[in-house]
Every structure is written in C-alpha cells, then in structure tokens.
Amino acid sequence: MDELHITGGNRLDGAVPIAGAKNAALPQIAAALLSPHPLELTNLPKVSDVDNMLRIISLYGATVESHAGGTTINAAHVAPGEVDYETVRKMRASILVLGPLLARFGSARVSLPGGCAIGARPVDMHLKVLSALGATVDVERGYIVASTNGGLRGTRIVLSGPSVGASETALMAACYAKGETEILNAAREPEVVDLAACLTAMGAEIEGAGTHRLLVKGNTTWRAASHHAIPDRVEAGTYAAAAMITGGRIELVNARMEHLSSVLQVLETMGATVWPGDRGVVINGRERIRPADITTEPYPGFPTDLQAQFMAMACLADGASVIRETIFENRFMHVPELSRLGADIALNGAVALVRGKPELRGAPVMATDLRASVCLVLAALAAEGESVIKRVYHLDRGYEQLDRKLAQCGADIRRVSV
Numbered sequence: 014m015d016e017l018h019i020t021g022g023n024r025l026d027g028a029v030p031i032a033g034a035k036n037a038a039l040p041q042i043a044a045a046l047l048s049p050h051p052l053e054l055t056n057l058p059k060v061s062d063v064d065n066m067l068r069i070i071s072l073y074g075a076t077v078e079s080h081a082g083g084t085t086i087n088a089a090h091v092a093p094g095e096v097d098y099e100t101v102r103k104m105r106a107s108i109l110v111l112g113p114l115l116a117r118f119g120s121a122r123v124s125l126p127g128g129c130a131i132g133a134r135p136v137d138m139h140l141k142v143l144s145a146l147g148a149t150v151d152v153e154r155g156y157i158v159a160s161t162n163g164g165l166r167g168t169r170i171v172l173s174g175p176s177v178g179a180s181e182t183a184l185m186a187a188c189y190a191k192g193e194t195e196i197l198n199a200a201r202e203p204e205v206v207d208l209a210a211c212l213t214a215m216g217a218e219i220e221g222a223g224t225h226r227l228l229v230k231g232n233t234t235w236r237a238a239s240h241h242a243i244p245d246r247v248e249a250g251t252y253a254a255a256a257m258i259t260g261g262r263i264e265l266v267n268a269r270m271e272h273l274s275s276v277l278q279v280l281e282t283m284g285a286t287v288w289p290g291d292r293g294v295v296i297n298g299r300e301r302i303r304p305a306d307i308t309t310e311p312y313p314g315f316p317t318d319l320q321a322q323f324m325a326m327a328c329l330a331d332g333a334s335v336i337r338e339t340i341f342e343n344r345f346m347h348v349p350e351l352s353r354l355g356a357d358i359a360l361n362g363a364v365a366l367v368r369g370k371p372e373l374r375g376a377p378v379m380a381t382d383l384r385a386s387v388c389l390v391l392a393a394l395a396a397e398g399e400s401v402i403k404r405v406y407h408l409d410r411g412y413e414q415l416d417r418k419l420a421q422c423g424a425d426i427r428r429v430s431v
C-alpha cells in the first residue's frame with residue numbers, strides 16, 4: 014500500500030494540466046451500454062474509478078479498446094447479466110449502469126452499490142425514476158431487480174431534489190422510452206450537461222441541459238459517436254487551493270472559468286488573485302489567507318467536492334471561517350485528521366467553525382475518502398515538517414498523478430510503497 018511523504022513549506026509555482034472530469038467520464042462510460050454502435054470517449058482521466066467502471070461494463074460484455082487518442086467502447090454484444098457485489102462495492106457510480114441496461118434490454122439485475130463513508134447515499138431516487146418510466150423495480154437480497162412490460166414509456170418525472178446521479182439515470186433511460194420524457198428539478202451540474210452532449214452525439218434528442226427542466230424525445234436512433242469529456246472542475250479547484258495554501262501561483266491549464274464561478278468567488282474572498290490565462294485560469298495566492306463563510310450547494314453553488322480542500326485553507330486563515338455542508342450528512346471525516354496537524358475546528362452537526370492559525374505541524378494522518386485525503390495533502394503542503402499520508406488508494410480513485418503534478422510545481426512530495 015502506498016503512502017505519501019510530504020514536507021511542507023514550499024511555495025508552489027507552475028502549470029498543472031487539468032485532466033478530464035471523473036464525474037463526467039463515469040456516466041458516459043455507462044451510457045455506452047445504451048447503443049449497439051461504438052462510442053469513442055476522449056479525455057478520460059487516468060484514475061482508478063474510471064478503470065473500475067470500464068471493468069464493470071466489460072463484465073456485461075462490452076469491449077473496451079484504449080488507443081492513443083482515447084477509449085472506444087463497443088456494446089453491440091452486451092447482455093444484462095449480473096455483476097457481483099465484490100466488483101461494484103468499491104464505487105457508488107456503478108448504479109449508473111442500471112438505467113441503460115434496463116432501458117435497452119427490458120430487464121436488469123444490479124447489485125446495490127456499497128456503503129460510502131460520506132453518508133448513507135441511498136439510491137431511492139434512481140429507482141423512482143425508473144418506476145415513473147413504467148418499470149417494476151424491487152430490491153431482493155442486496156440486488157436491484159428491474160423489468161419492463163414491453164419497454165419504458167415517456168412521462169413527466171419530478172425529482173424530489175436535484176440529484177446528479179438520478180438526473181443521469183433519468184436522461185439515459187428516457188432515451189429508450191416510447192414518447193417524450195420531461196425531467197423536472199433536474200441537476201444543472203456541468204457533468205450532467207456533458208452527459209447530455211455525449212448522448213446527443215450518440216443520437217439522442219435532448220433539450221434543456223443546464224436547466225432544471227430536461228426534455229428527452231425518446232425512441233433514439235443510435236449512431237457511432239465520439240465525445241470529449243469536460244475538464245475536471247474539482248481537480249482545478251483542488252490545485253487552486255494548493256496555490257493558495259502555499260502562497261504560490263498555479264496556472265490551471267484547460268480549466269474552464271465558467272464551471273468555477275462560485276469557487277473563484279470564494280477564492281477571491283480568501284485573498285486569491287484570479288485571472289484568465291491563454292490556456293486556462295491562473296491563481297495567485299497571498300501571504301496570509303482570509304477567512305470565509307462557505308455553504309455547499311447544488312451547482313452553480315459551491316461544490317461539496319471542494320468543501321474539504323477549502324477547509325484545509327481555512328485552517329490557516331487569519332480569522333474564523335464557517336463551513337456548512339448541505340449535500341452529504343457525514344462529509345467531515347477530514348476534521349479529526351486535520352486536528353492531528355494542529356487545526357482548530359469545532360463541529361456542530363453540519364456546520365464547522367474553523368479558527369485559523371498561523372501554522373500547522375506535520376504528522377502521520379489517514380486518508381478516509383477521495384476529497385478528505387486530498388485535503389490532508391493540501392494541509393501537509395503548508396504544514397511545518399513532514400507528514401505521512403496513509404491509504405493513498407483513495408486519492409488514486411479521482412486524481413491523475415497528483416504527486417507528480419504537485420512535485421512539478423515545487424512540492425516536496427514522495428510516494429513510498431510500504
């Protein structure tokens with residue numbers, strides 16, 4: 014198992030290429046199951062969640078070919094068999110294969126995804142979407158068993174909240190429905206918009222992507238397609254935080270300013286200078302970070318996937334910050350680990366009061382989930398002395414070559430196999 018050894022204190026300066034978005038790539042890989050024609054995906058990030066999703070669709074019979082320009086998936090010979098719990102337990106996004114398999118084949122049996130450290134994360138909304146489209150859906154001994162009586166039927170779906178995953182399930186399944194489907198209270202995240210673009214390239218007719226009301230024509234005529242995933246706004250925000258926490262300067266190559274507006278606003282409040290560069294966005298930190306009041310919200314609000322990273326910054330701010338988590342009920346596992354580095358954080362339910370300190374001190378810490386682990390890396394970059402971060406496999410799920418990208422900007426970071 015790998016560890017990261019980080020000696021803090023270096024000011025980061027450089028350019029970081031932002032990879033394709035993991036959370037755009039995962040539903041697009043699932044969407045490949047819809048069509049009998051090949052789908053080429055380019056700009057897939059080289060992260061273990063993507064490898065795992067490709068493995069899952071290949072277990073259903075899809076062929077996956079990686080080449081220099083991208084990855085081509087051919088789902089002509091897919092069958093809606095069963096993929097066991099061991100394969101899907103590692104990744105909640107495996108639920109995204111349910112809609113495509115059911116829609117295309119009229120039945121599917123998919124293991125309930127494993128529990129997740131950041132909260133209960135039920136899949137009830139995914140199941141309700143499929144029921145609304147006319148499927149019979151049951152949960153039997155840990156498996157979701159779904160079937161249709163002659164195919165899905167277009168309808169009006171009102172989501173009880175703007176769930177990213179349930180919006181994606183609805184979009185994919187509705188492509189096969191007979192007649193039009195209207196999805197209300199849909200998520201507006203760029204990753205949902207990018208899935209709509211991918212499906213459109215594959216032949217779907219979708220209107221309203223990026224709004225709360227999506228319209229899907231249904232009865233899609235599929236065709237071979239190619240799609241380039243959007244850059245990862247969470248990876249971009251993470252390196253922005255790395256620039257800030259070390260008082261450095263990082264150019265986020267490929268990052269899209271329009272996907273980051275709430276994040277850049279908070280960064281500016283915390284003292285960053287932000288400007289558009291020729292190749293992306295440039296972030297310049299300052300000597301001392303200013304405190305901030307942050308509430309996570311669905312897009313275009315501040316993303317929950319950057320809450321931990323911004324908490325690391327707040328630990329070193331010149332004053333007290335308030336951070337409210339409204340998306341997941343248990344996304345504060347980084348708090349005890351940050352405290353090991355000397356942070357002063359008081360938790361009260363979904364609200365954290367972070368009293369900034371002039372310095373943190375290096376210590377051994379344990380990664381608990383993807384974003385919690387990267388927040389420890391950020392804190393360690395600024396802490397005095399050495400920190401050792403264990404369970405680095407959490408990081409590898411969603412960050413492509415994190416240690417290399419940081420080292421190229423001047424960080425003292427080493428990956429050690431133990």
Ligand code: EPU
Nearest residue numbers: 036106134135136137138139176177178179318340341383
């Ligand atoms: N929810 C339900 N029932 C459902 C679905 C969601 O109660 O059937 C709840 C969740 O428990 C949560 C809220 O609704 O409290 C929002 O969940 P959502 O469905 O929007 O999240 P998701 O689709 O499971 C995606 C990302 C997450 C990101 C969230 C929110 C992917 C693969 N994952 O998850 O990414 O935090 O949207 O933006 O797209 C990460 O990358 O670290 C990560 C966790």
